[in-house]
Amino acid sequence: MKIPLSRPDITGKEQKAVMEVLKTPHLALGPKITEFENNFIRYVGTKYAVAVSSGTAGLHLLIRAMGIGEGDEVITTPFSFIATANCILFERAKPVFVDIEPNTLNIDLDKIKVKIKTRSSKIKAILAVDVFGLPCDWSALEKISRMHNLRLIEDSAEALGAELEIPNSKPALPAGRSQKPSIRKAGSFGDAGIFGFYPNKQITTGEGGVILTDNKNIAGLCRSMANQGREIVNGNWLEHTMLGYNYRLSDINCALGIAQLERIEEILEKRRKVARTYNALLKGVPGIKVPYQRECFHRSWFVYVIQLAKEYKKKDRDRILIEMKKRGIGCSNYFPVIHLQRFYRDEFGYKEGDFPIAEGVSNRTISLPFYNNLSPEDMEYVVANLKTLL
Ligand SMILES: *Cc1c(COP(=O)(O)O)cnc(C)c1O
Numbered sequence: 001m002k003i004p005l006s007r008p009d010i011t012g013k014e015q016k017a018v019m020e021v022l023k024t025p026h027l028a029l030g031p032k033i034t035e036f037e038n039n040f041i042r043y044v045g046t047k048y049a050v051a052v053s054s055g056t057a058g059l060h061l062l063i064r065a066m067g068i069g070e071g072d073e074v075i076t077t078p079f080s081f082i083a084t085a086n087c088i089l090f091e092r093a094k095p096v097f098v099d100i101e102p103n104t105l106n107i108d109l110d111k112i113k114v115k116i117k118t119r120s121s122k123i124k125a126i127l128a129v130d131v132f133g134l135p136c137d138w139s140a141l142e143k144i145s146r147m148h149n150l151r152l153i154e155d156s157a158e159a160l161g162a163e164l165e166i167p168n169s170k171p172a173l174p175a176g177r178s179q180k181p182s183i184r185k186a187g188s189f190g191d192a193g194i195f196g197f198y199p200n201k202q203i204t205t206g207e208g209g210v211i212l213t214d215n216k217n218i219a220g221l222c223r224s225m226a227n228q229g230r231e232i233v234n235g236n237w238l239e240h241t242m243l244g245y246n247y248r249l250s251d252i253n254c255a256l257g258i259a260q261l262e263r264i265e266e267i268l269e270k271r272r273k274v275a276r277t278y279n280a281l282l283k284g285v286p287g288i289k290v291p292y293q294r295e296c297f298h299r300s301w302f303v304y305v306i307q308l309a310k311e312y313k314k315k316d317r318d319r320i321l322i323e324m325k326k327r328g329i330g331c332s333n334y335f336p337v338i339h340l341q342r343f344y345r346d347e348f349g350y351k352e353g354d355f356p357i358a359e360g361v362s363n364r365t366i367s368l369p370f371y372n373n374l375s376p377e378d379m380e381y382v383v384a385n386l387k388t389l390l
Helices: 012-022 031-044 055-065 083-090 109-118 138-147 216-226 251-262 264-282 314-326 342-348 356-362 376-389
Strands: 048-052 073-076 094-097 123-129 151-155 163-166 182-185 192-196 209-213 304-308 365-368
Touching (some): 031 048, 031 209, 031 251, 048 055, 055 083, 055 209, 055 216, 083 094, 109 123, 109 138, 123 138, 138 163, 209 216, 251 264, 264 304, 304 314, 314 365, 314 376
Parallel strands (some): 123 151, 151 192
Antiparallel strands (some): 163 182, 304 365
16 A cells, blocks of 8 residues: 555654563563553543553443443444444443434434433443544533433543533633633543554554543452452452453553653644645545534544545445555545444344434545655645545
């Protein structure tokens, strides 16, 4: 591929950090894990962070830590990466899909309210996703979940560095003095959130993830379950107080993550710049919609996904993807909807038309090449080819 869909941004600093760990005997369960977790606590602003082997592992542990199991239902979106819903299935609970908003592509809050009304008794939690790095309306989601006594999980895997401006609810200051909104970062909402660090994410550890929460109990359970169910404080190596997994992250991965997170502002700015260049190049191009912008909802650019207009059908989009790839341009159809994946159809009987907004969007998206060091010339090449194919 001449221009890949994504590409990690690893500098000498990251290479050095990994090499330093390799010179020590502490390749696992060493000091880099705590350092990595503490840096996340500082960056996101939660009380606790638990490093895990992947974002998926983080989601799984949260479902378990919240005691969600057989017979329980969790409201979530059909328009996400499959891990979002799979983590519910791991515990034999049922994902209850709610359609998305056509602009933000995030779960539709009004439809959540309707869903809760119709099947309140079994629903235990809401698992919402900051799709393509655009935060959900977390103030509203927190209100809904409080009102119905539901747990709330933030799948912020795609949103490291995204921010929400929350209007200050305190009485207004005297005229002439502006009331500063409070800023909260993605990953800090609900009962707990997660990030994933696969190489296509804003920062990478190769494979890896982290759980973020203010809830001591959730953090403790996750930490123990990620480490074979061991008692974390004063526990013996071969004493296991609960069913656990090996979902640990190694010190090698953590060292890479620490060095990447140190560069986060630079990384986010590079990604904003690429997005701005695409916006400019695509301005006025007929037949497409560029990524949605929303005041007070600051996207962290994970991918750059355009949507074709209604006159294009799925087969047109698929043809464009094939043709772009033939021209050496990495493109993808983020996301095929989850409910129409084979084993979801088989298990739950979902069919086309069940979630029409998500399906309509999903049939028309094209994820363009997007990474920190994507050059303006390469973007021009991408856009020129896209225009021809349209
Ligand atoms: C990447 C991603 C995950 C899973 O992260 P992994 O580290 O690959 O397990 C979960 N949810 C969403 C929305 C993602 O994009």
